[in-house]
Amino acid sequence: MKKIMILGILSIFMLYSCSSSNSVALDRPSQRDVRGTWRLDRVSYSENMVKVKAFDEYDAQCLKNSVWYFIANNNRGNFTLQGGNTCPALTQNFTWYIDKQNMLVLKLLNEGDKARKVTTGTTYLYDNISEEEFNLSQVISGVTITFHFSKLASGKLK
Numbered sequence: 001m002k003k004i005m006i007l008g009i010l011s012i013f014m015l016y017s018c019s020s021s022n023s024v025a026l027d028r029p030s031q032r033d034v035r036g037t038w039r040l041d042r043v044s045y046s047e048n049m050v051k052v053k054a055f056d057e058y059d060a061q062c063l064k065n066s067v068w069y070f071i072a073n074n075n076r077g078n079f080t081l082q083g084g085n086t087c088p089a090l091t092q093n094f095t096w097y098i099d100k101q102n103m104l105v106l107k108l109l110n111e112g113d114k115a116r117k118v119t120t121g122t123t124y125l126y127d128n129i130s131e132e133e134f135n136l137s138q139v140i141s142g143v144t145i146t147f148h149f150s151k152l153a154s155g156k157l158k
Contacts, residue, residue, distance in 0.1 A: 030098040033128055035072035037153040040064060040079075046144035054122075057108075060145060062087035068149065070096065076115070102126045104136055 043060045045052070052060040058081070068079040075097050083089025095115040096106045107121035124136035124147070136147045 024097065025100045027098045027100050027102065030102070030126060030128060031072045031075070033131070034070045034098065034104075034126075034134065035154075036070060036151060038068045038070065038134075038149040039152050040066045040068060040147055041150050042148045044146045044148065052140060052143070052145055054145075059087065060147075063147065067152065098126050 040063050043064060054060040054063055062081055063079075066079050066081050068077065070077045075095055076093070077096060078091050078093045080091045081088055093109040094106050095109060095118070096104060098104045102125060104124045104126040105121050106124065107115065107118045109115060109118060122138065124138050127135040127137065129135060132151045134149050136149070138145050
């Protein structure tokens with residue numbers, strides 16, 4: 001009987017010590033507000049800038065008029081760049097979430113990537129302006145870059 005109790009206590013201790021302690025407190029209402037299809041209408045800067053790389057990959061101006069699709073129930077999505085000039089035409093998958101501090105974390109996913117294995121992402125301040133528009137802001141080298149989105153379609157199930 002004593003051995004069974006000790007074994008039980010050790011089992012509980014092992015299960016507790018293996019549980020995840022790095023869970024993020026999510027802002028579910030904000031995530032529901034973002035779901036759907038959006039267009040990134042413009043990119044603005046707090047100072048005059050020549051070029052800024054978004055996600056360390058794309059010229060931020062290449063994101064203008066891109067179409068973004070946010071799925072709230074599995075925190076996935078993608079955006080499509082229109083291409084032209086020096087901008088690529090492509091569709092980029094990502095995973096995302098909004099935490100309780102109004103920070104939207106976006107992680108780009110390449111072909112074959114598992115979302116939980118991607119450890120780096122980009123963090124933006126999420127500013128919900130209305131049901132039809134929102135902004136994402138980021139500070140890079142002391143300059144605030146703001147991405148202005150407008151809603152194209154709802155992401156609600158019919």
